[in-house]
Amino acid sequence: MTSSAGSTESGGTPPAARRRNRLQRGTTDQHLLDSRTRSAEYVHEDPWRVLRMQAEFVEGFGALAEVGPAIAVFGSARTKPGTPEYESGVAVGRALAEAGFAVITGGGPGAMQAANQGAMEGGGLSVGLGIELPFEQGMNPYVELAVDFRYFFVRKTCFVKYSEGFVTLPGGLGTLDELFEALTLVQTRKITRFPIVLFGSAYWSGLIDWLRATVVAEGKASPEDLDLFHITDSVEEAVRLVSKEAPDGRLEV
Numbered sequence: 001m002t003s004s005a006g007s008t009e010s011g012g013t014p015p016a017a018r019r020r021n022r023l024q025r026g027t028t029d030q031h032l033l034d035s036r037t038r039s040a041e042y043v044h045e046d047p048w049r050v051l052r053m054q055a056e057f058v059e060g061f062g063a064l065a066e067v068g069p070a071i072a073v074f075g076s077a078r079t080k081p082g083t084p085e086y087e088s089g090v091a092v093g094r095a096l097a098e099a100g101f102a103v104i105t106g107g108g109p110g111a112m113q114a115a116n117q118g119a120m121e122g123g124g125l126s127v128g129l130g131i132e133l134p135f136e137q138g139m140n141p142y143v144e145l146a147v148d149f150r151y152f153f154v155r156k157t158c159f160v161k162y163s164e165g166f167v168t169l170p171g172g173l174g175t176l177d178e179l180f181e182a183l184t185l186v187q188t189r190k191i192t193r194f195p196i197v198l199f200g201s202a203y204w205s206g207l208i209d210w211l212r213a214t215v216v217a218e219g220k221a222s223p224e225d226l227d228l229f230h231i232t233d234s235v236e237e238a239v240r241l242v243s244k245e246a247p248d249g250r251l252e253v
Contacts, residue, residue, distance in 0.1 A: 056149055060129075060158040063147045067127060070102035071242050072159050074178045075111025075169030077137065085200070086114045089169050091235045092199060093118025093126075096167070099239050102127055104163055105143075111169040113140035120144065129155050156181060165195040165242035170203040183228050195242045196229040204231055 073092060079085045093103045093115035103119035105112035107128020119126040120142045128143035132150045139146045149155040160182065168179050179198075185191045198204040208231060215221045230241050 053151055056154040060147050064162045067102045067162055070104050070163050071096050071165045072104045072163035073115035073167045074171060074175045076171035077108045077110040079110035085170055089114025090118040092167055094122035095235050095239045097122030097124025099243055107139045107143050107146060108137045109140055116140055116142035129158055131155055167197045167199055167238055170200050186228050187225055197238045197241050198229055198231040199238055201231050201233050
């Protein structure tokens with residue numbers, strides 16, 4: 001596992017960190033997926049990338065295997081400290097920790113930092129799953145267990161595998177990506193249903209109205225798909241929703 005300083009607690013070698021004028025053009029995901037710049041020589045390198053992907057799964061699974069009950073908290077990296085949205089993230093993280101959950105975020109700034117801060121203040125385990133980006137971001141100072149990833153799909157798998165519910169704070173495209181992937185996995189029964197909570201009705205209501213009035217109304221989704229998530233402005237209700245246990249022991253709402 002890696003820390004924000006780039007050291008490892010397990011003795012392994014962390015992913016390389018590049019900053020300022022040492023930043024590479026593009027990301028590992030981009031090089032993997034962009035066929036427009038792929039030469040025959042590059043194609044022959046792809047099988048070796050499978051080993052790197054495998055190594056990321058092994059590292060992630062190994063680091064997170066003993067985390068225990070955990071809730072993933074998503075939200076914008078652009079949320080500013082001191083704002084009501086940031087303070088809500090702190091309150092959510094703290095309440096989840098006090099309820100006995102580890103808190104898993106993307107490890108970055110903004111809403112992610114807020115949830116990690118709350119988790120630490122609440123005496124819970126604060127986890128960050130970072131991702132290689134073409135600009136500096138790094139782990140926020142409230143992450144206690146940090147795992148860095150090059151590939152988004154490996155990181156997403158770890159979010160789903162080791163979380164028993166999702167709380168989604170106001171966020172942008174990355175947050176929407178994580179939210180809709182979770183909803184799709186539940187809707188298609190690729191995973192056992194677990195609670196998905198949207199925090200902040202003023203922020204999310206427009207999206208919900210569009211889903212109901214356009215997507216469902218035009219038959220692109222079923223009315224019951226709107227039951228796959230809950231929306232709330234209450235920290236206590238958010239924690240209650242993700243704490244509700246189904247008869248089979250899985251979290252369900």
